[in-house]
Amino acid sequence: MIDKLIEKIQKTGAPIVVGLDPMMKFVPDHIKKTAFTQKGETLEGAAEAVWLYNKEIIDKTYDLIPAVKPQIAMYEQFGIPGLCAFKRTVAYCKEKGLVVIGDIKRGDIGSTSAAYAAAHLGKVQVGSSLCAGFDEDFVTVNPYLGSDGVQPFIDVCREEQKGIFVLVKTSNPSSGEFQDRMVSTGGITFSEQALYELVGMKVEEWGGQLMGRKGYSSVGAVVGATYPEQGKVLRKVMPHAFILVPGYGAQGASGKDLIHFFDENRLGAIVNSSRGIIAAYQNEKYSAFGAENFADASRQAVLDMIADIDQAFANAGR
Amino acid sequence: MIDKLIEKIQKTGAPIVVGLDPMMKFVPDHIKKTAFTQKGETLEGAAEAVWLYNKEIIDKTYDLIPAVKPQIAMYEQFGIPGLCAFKRTVAYCKEKGLVVIGDIKRGDIGSTSAAYAAAHLGKVQVGSSLCAGFDEDFVTVNPYLGSDGVQPFIDVCREEQKGIFVLVKTSNPSSGEFQDRMVSTGGITFSEQALYELVGMKVEEWGGQLMGRKGYSSVGAVVGATYPEQGKVLRKVMPHAFILVPGYGAQGASGKDLIHFFDENRLGAIVNSSRGIIAAYQNEKYSAFGAENFADASRQAVLDMIADIDQAFANAGR
Numbered sequence: 171m172i173d174k175l176i177e178k179i180q181k182t183g184a185p186i187v188v189g190l191d192p193m194m195k196f197v198p199d200h201i202k203k204t205a206f207t208q209k210g211e212t213l214e215g216a217a218e219a220v221w222l223y224n225k226e227i228i229d230k231t232y233d234l235i236p237a238v239k240p241q242i243a244m245y246e247q248f249g250i251p252g253l254c255a256f257k258r259t260v261a262y263c264k265e266k267g268l269v270v271i272g273d274i275k276r277g278d279i280g281s282t283s284a285a286y287a288a289a290h291l292g293k294v295q296v297g298s299s300l301c302a303g304f305d306e307d308f309v310t311v312n313p314y315l316g317s318d319g320v321q322p323f324i325d326v327c328r329e330e331q332k333g334i335f336v337l338v339k340t341s342n343p344s345s346g347e348f349q350d351r352m353v354s355t356g357g358i359t360f361s362e363q364a365l366y367e368l369v370g371m372k373v374e375e376w377g378g379q380l381m382g383r384k385g386y387s388s389v390g391a392v393v394g395a396t397y398p399e400q401g402k403v404l405r406k407v408m409p410h411a412f413i414l415v416p417g418y419g420a421q422g423a424s425g426k427d428l429i430h431f432f433d434e435n436r437l438g439a440i441v442n443s444s445r446g447i448i449a450a451y452q453n454e455k456y457s458a459f460g461a462e463n464f465a466d467a468s469r470q471a472v473l474d475m476i477a478d479i480d481q482a483f484a485n486a487g488r
Numbered sequence: 489m490i491d492k493l494i495e496k497i498q499k500t501g502a503p504i505v506v507g508l509d510p511m512m513k514f515v516p517d518h519i520k521k522t523a524f525t526q527k528g529e530t531l532e533g534a535a536e537a538v539w540l541y542n543k544e545i546i547d548k549t550y551d552l553i554p555a556v557k558p559q560i561a562m563y564e565q566f567g568i569p570g571l572c573a574f575k576r577t578v579a580y581c582k583e584k585g586l587v588v589i590g591d592i593k594r595g596d597i598g599s600t601s602a603a604y605a606a607a608h609l610g611k612v613q614v615g616s617s618l619c620a621g622f623d624e625d626f627v628t629v630n631p632y633l634g635s636d637g638v639q640p641f642i643d644v645c646r647e648e649q650k651g652i653f654v655l656v657k658t659s660n661p662s663s664g665e666f667q668d669r670m671v672s673t674g675g676i677t678f679s680e681q682a683l684y685e686l687v688g689m690k691v692e693e694w695g696g697q698l699m700g701r702k703g704y705s706s707v708g709a710v711v712g713a714t715y716p717e718q719g720k721v722l723r724k725v726m727p728h729a730f731i732l733v734p735g736y737g738a739q740g741a742s743g744k745d746l747i748h749f750f751d752e753n754r755l756g757a758i759v760n761s762s763r764g765i766i767a768a769y770q771n772e773k774y775s776a777f778g779a780e781n782f783a784d785a786s787r788q789a790v791l792d793m794i795a796d797i798d799q800a801f802a803n804a805g806r
Contacts, residue, residue, distance in 0.1 A: 211615030243603035247612050249621030279660035285561035294565050297529030303567030314632040316665030342597035347634030351671040
């Protein structure tokens with residue numbers, strides 16, 4: 171699956187992913203009105219609003235981008251109808267040829283991780299049938315439980331030609347609380363290694379099982395743009411891991427902060443922007459579009475993000 | 489919510505929770521046949537089988553136990569129909585007066601954790617309505633992202649009188665890979681403290697925000713029965729945290745391995761058993777019940793588990 175993602179990035183010239191994280195406050199009033207009129211101010215109404223909002227953004231951006239990353243929590247909050255909108259969004263994006271990264275951050279003991287992997291990347295056996303639950307292309311995985319909580323995802327990826335991105339250094343303000351702690355590496359003395367480095371080393375090790383043809387593994391890593399110093403270290407620690415980089419735009423990072431995540435061929439990373447794109451119309455810069463044309467604002471924000479990263483590559487001589 | 493759980497434990501005399509983790513291989517053939525005849529060998533059929541199986545176990549055990557812990561992955565693997573069975577199970581258990589611990593192990597950056605907290609413990613605003621998604625009483629939370637990933641759950645718990653159990657030391661074989669690493673505590677020299685202890689200290693700190701009337705907080709911890717030494721340390725590190733203890737039975741621990749999790753009043757911990765109870769009929773010890781009477785086998789396994797823990801208390805003079 172990493173090879174397919176790389177091909178799509180090369181074809182679009184855009185190492186970016188649009189985060190489909192539809193918080194209700196981003197959804198324009200006219201969409202909410204349509205949805206609530208049809209389905210009421212209910213979970214069904216909210217889910218319909220989310221779907222209509224997503225669809226328009228996808229329709230206006232899918233030709234520019236390689237991938238989307240729906241954050242399942244933003245759907246799960248609307249219960250079963252919300253998860254139906256998640257499933258519908260995943261399926262629609264795949265129809266449009268996009269690679270879908272399910273941002274689910276699951277992770278559990280082995281048998282439970284196997285169930286999550288089946289739910290999101292694989293199939294389950296029901297009697298003599300095989301059925302797929304949500305069927306994303308990649309998912310994000312939480313490593314706190316260790317190797318036996320990650321391996322079931324890798325096993326399903328091998329069978330189904332899918333991939334994962336493991337949380338290594340997250341973009342949020344308190345990510346350092348545990349992730350930045352210096353840890354012992356098993357010897358008598360402590361080495362100068364942070365927990366995120368140790369997790370990064372494991373990602374590189376796990377990735378050996380799923381190497382693609384283009385120098386990268388289908389076991390990637392999540393490293394926040396908001397922590398450039400840690401990012402530089404991790405790029406070296408995980409030479410075969412594609413890095414999914416959240417934190418662009420709304421969380422504060424710009425193109426020039428991201429160059430160190432990439433290799434000489436402009437590969438090795440894919441940068442996520444969520445509200446910076448999907449809620450662009452709420453940003454003063456794009457306010458001329460107006461709420462009715464929110465998806466045109468999103469398209470312009472995608473073009474601007476691509477240009478920003480292109481400029482950063484050019485400035486770095488790549 | 490912790491006070492309600494404690495009251496239920498005292499009323500039943502059973503510091504145990506039944507893990508409703510319905511893997512398809514546990515569901516008796518006659519149930520599968522009924523479900524598949526009605527709904528086909530589909531996700532809908534699997535979800536119906538899971539629901540019929542759960543309902544019979546709940547009906548035969550609810551008067552003996554304070555709480556259940558459905559593992560959402562086992563439902564999520566069956567997609568939307570599976571999650572409908574999860575929701576139905578949660579609602580039915582609450583109807584029966586049981587405390588429901590949603591074993592969801594979610595955790596993300598702040599705004600995303602807020603969405604998960606709303607989904608599982610709280611309500612979301614849709615227009616002028618407030619709607620609940622899944623509405624469990626407690627959920628399990630993954631701490632890898634740090635305080636700002638946990639705080640939104642605590643905020644919702646305060647508003648809704650609910651609770652969480654934070655993963656501290658998990659029961660799986662490779663849990664030590666990261667959780668047991670010695671970490672620096674911020675000073676120049678390294679102290680002899682493992683990551684799980686540091687997380688445990690944070691749980692105790694977070695718990696100060698949600699203290700109940702009986703000496704425990706609605707911020708609890710997950711500590712595997714399979715690691716008794718770490719359990720002893722953590723009991724001291726987190727004097728106000730109720731401990732949810734997986735790993736009894738199928739994972740190898742018995743009553744005598746658990747005493748150190750409890751205080752002098754037989755409180756402070758609740759022990760989970762999943763397959764040991766829900767699939768008891770597959771265990772040689774209970775095979776006389778037969779698959780048709782699987783839920784009677786589950787009832788007997790609950791009684792035996794209560795007796796095992798009672799005996800351990802008696803032996804320890806409590």
